[in-house]
Amino acid sequence: MAPTSETLTAERILEATEEVLRRHGPAKATVVDVARALGVSHGSVYRHFRTKAALREAVTKRWLDRTSGQLSGIAEADRVPEARLREWLAALFAAKRRKAGEDPELFATYTVLTGENGSVVGEHITDLESQLTRIIQAGVDTGDFAAADAEASARAVFQATGRFHDPCYAKEWEEPGTEADFAAVVDLLVQGLRRTP
Amino acid sequence: MAPTSETLTAERILEATEEVLRRHGPAKATVVDVARALGVSHGSVYRHFRTKAALREAVTKRWLDRTSGQLSGIAEADRVPEARLREWLAALFAAKRRKAGEDPELFATYTVLTGENGSVVGEHITDLESQLTRIIQAGVDTGDFAAADAEASARAVFQATGRFHDPCYAKEWEEPGTEADFAAVVDLLVQGLRRTP
DNA sequence: CAGCTGACAGGTTTCAATATCTGTCATTCG
DNA sequence: CGAATGACAGATATTGAAACCTGTCAGCTG
Incomplete structure (x- = not known):
């Protein structure tokens, strides 16, 4: 152009x-x-770029890194761990849903790209899980959360909320009741993390 | 033949x-x-069958009903609710994983069919969620679980375990660590359901 | 001479002609 | 007479030839 x-x-x-x-x-x-x-x-x-695949991979990485960057701000925020966790999960869901809703074709494009680039996506997920781990570890440190292994718990929370950030569910994100479903899952997970006196 | x-x-x-x-x-x-x-x-x-689509839909329904039938036995079993819940979730995961692992092509075939037949799949999911609801309600009745709305909790549990029964994750079910991931998610959810004294 | 170009070989995609399939229905069969 | 058939029209899939793309490299350009 x-x-x-x-x-x-x-x-x-x-x-x-x-x-x-x-x-x-x-x-x-x-x-x-x-x-x-x-x-x-x-x-x-x-x-x-050595190959077309390498070019597409680099574009994919750039795109995923933008999401990671936005969320890391929340992960580091100076708030009570439970609120931080809820905010982080809500922000992840909101970001994905916004992208899927605003420009479905572009989102479909990136869904294809992420499907091609398993290792880049894997690193992105590792990154997100480590942000979650920091939040949960903070909760353990303050005594709000009881988690024997913060990393394992972070992984569990990430996987359990997959319905609200994995592209394969994108078409269901605009259905009525999705907000309530999200809240119910998050409440259940937070309740599971809380220290029981 | x-x-x-x-x-x-x-x-x-x-x-x-x-x-x-x-x-x-x-x-x-x-x-x-x-x-x-x-x-x-x-x-x-x-x-x-009026159309080819109706025929495929009927085949899909048959296949899904077989899974539902197997699980309903566990849902009705005479056991402590927590154990019943764990067993039911484990059976659902095991059944899906076995089908996906034993005959990947047939599983892929049914994945395509379920993709075509949204309403039949919707009914199947409703059925599974109602089995879960009965288990959780039993737990509320015995005082083991604290759930304001057993149906909503059942839905949350079902969605949170999606990674271990939704066909879109089938290729990850044989990776090492999947068992541990499953156990971590189930533990977290059960902990979240338990009544906190 | 570093960076860019464009022709090229091998591989993949497109497109239109051809073959096959879906769904109907007048007719046949038991 | 009810169940089954097979020819048929319109829609969908297959195929093979032509067009296009990827990745390379010898040579051009500033």
Whole structure:
């Protein structure tokens, strides 16, 4: 679109790739399209990314990292652990649901990309679980939570709330009653974490 | 295969359809194949099922009902509610995992079928949730569980354990650590249900 | 000379012609 | 007479040839 004469950088290629994916979708987005959007030949793109798969992987990582970054603020916040946990889970759900609802096609695109890039997604999940672990460990430290193994509990909480952040459930997020379902699951999990006197 | 001269019944057609689906998979299984397997013309099949979709739906229902039936025995068993709940959840997970592991192609076939038949799946889930509700209500009655709304709690438990029964996670069920993950989630949920003195 | 280009080989996708399937129904069969 | 058949129209799937894409590299350009 804009064949700016700035030097070609990995960052600019990623930007252009996101745009091409947004326009054409994951099935029809080609490396040639990306090069054309940048006003260069596709050979130049291959100077920065060894393969098309590597390019798509990098775009996926960028996208996931943005979510992680937003949530880490909450994980570190200076609040009572239970409130922090509830807020973090609500923010994760809200972020995913907003993305799925606002631009379903783009969300579908990234769902395809995450399906292709198991290891990047795995790292993202590890990251989210470690944020959760910090929250739960804080709760154990204050005596609010009883968890023999904060990491295992974090994993359990993350998996138990999968219905509210895993893309495979995206189409159900706008159904009525979803809010209540989310609240019920979170209440049950928080109750399970609480220290019983 | 065996063009027996018994009268053509819906039951025999369903049997043959399951066999054809097992052989050819969901994409290539045709009504003509089913008729051929029964030694009749495909017009005869349409006397019993209005459309191909209705036939596939009936097969799906049969398959799901078999699972429900197995589990209902546990739901009604004469045991302490907590043990019954744990056993029921473990049985659900074990049944799904066994089916997915023993014959992955057949499982994939049924995953496609359940994807096509939202309402039948919805009824199946309602059925499972009502079995769970009965277990949890029993726990409330004995004073073991504290749940303001047994039905809502049942729904929460069912959704929170989705990772261990929803087909979209099937490929992760054989990974190491899955048993431990399952145990951690169930422990957390049971702890959340327990009455806190 | 570092970075970019564009032609190219091998592989994948598209498209239109062809074959098959779904669902109906007038007719046949027992 | 009720159950089953098979020819048929319209819809869907398959196939093979042509178009396009990926990844490489010898050579061009600033």
